Amino acid sequence: MLTPTKCAICKTPGNSTEIYPPKLAEEAIDEKTFSARRFYGKINHFRIVKCRTCGLLRSDPIIDASLVGKLYAGSVLTYENHIPNIQKTYGRYLKRITKFSPSKERLLEIGCGNGFFLEEALNQGFKEVWGAEPSVEAIAKAAPRVKKNIKLGMFSSSMFPENFFDVICIFQTLEHFVDPAAVLADCRKILKPGGVVLAINHNLDSVPVKIFGEKSPVVDIEHMYLFSAETMKKIFKANGLKTIDAFSVWNRHSLGYLLTLVPFPKALKDFLIKIANSLHIAELPLYLPIGNVGVVGQKG
Ligand SMILES: [Zn+2]
DSSP: OOBBBBBBOOOOOOEEEEEEEBBBOOOOOOOHHHHOSSSSOOOOOOOOEETTTOOEEEESOOHHHHHHHHHTTTTTOOOOGGGGHHHHHHHHHHHHHHGGSSSEEEEEEOTTSSSHHHHHHTTTTTEEEEEEEHHHHHTTTTTTHTTTTTEEEEEOOOOOOOEEEEEEEEEGGGGGGOOOOHHHHHHHEEEEEEEEEEEEEEEESSSHHHGGGGGGSOOOOTTTTEEEEEHHHHHHHTTTEEEEEEEEEEEEHHHHHHHHSSSHHHHHHHHHHHHHHTTOOTOEEEEEEEEEEEEEEEEE
């Protein structure tokens, strides 16, 4: 059963142009087909359309929102080997934005997984760190010093008091919400005046997405929305957040991981990964702008 969607910026149903017709796996949509990142899997996404007014891409129609929550509750961590690199990437941008935040008293990460970034924030001097995460398994794996402050469930402002946080981080998560506008409006509510949201997402305007199109890992069943810097600024503005910084993200990844992401045929990928392993260069860290955009919004 699929439900029609409306644009998260304009709030209009329809009013769109089809970009990709739906490609849904024949098997039932369950935790495994929905949430595990498929390095070698088939292309799997809902029908993707572009809003004629604001240019935002969205999935339309999609499965029911309550089912999305259930699927994430049962999802498992699939990126544990890459955590040290992701932690370094996000840590760099946290340092960059703390100059805008009222203080380093309280930080929230929406979709915090096992809390690895919350640990990074503690290391950078934040006094209190909080998380919201729907996956039971991810929270079970969190370190004791952050686990006690991770709330189980899909994020909502009812989890926290109003005017509470200096910084809210949303990394590769906003696209996964059925209603990203509600998420940002909720962020505004629980931010202190002058508090900032840092969102890092896939960037539709990036070169890899433009080259690989539908074959890019960005076009995926988990992504209800696909943003660019422009549509991120628009959705921030529509929810009372002023964009004060926007940038291309340089992600730190191992060479081996990058090879798993490129949409080459499986045999070629396996061959290249085998070579990288035999030359002992699979763990080589590289900083590349592989297609993420960072946007910082401030509550006025
Ligand atoms: Zn729109």
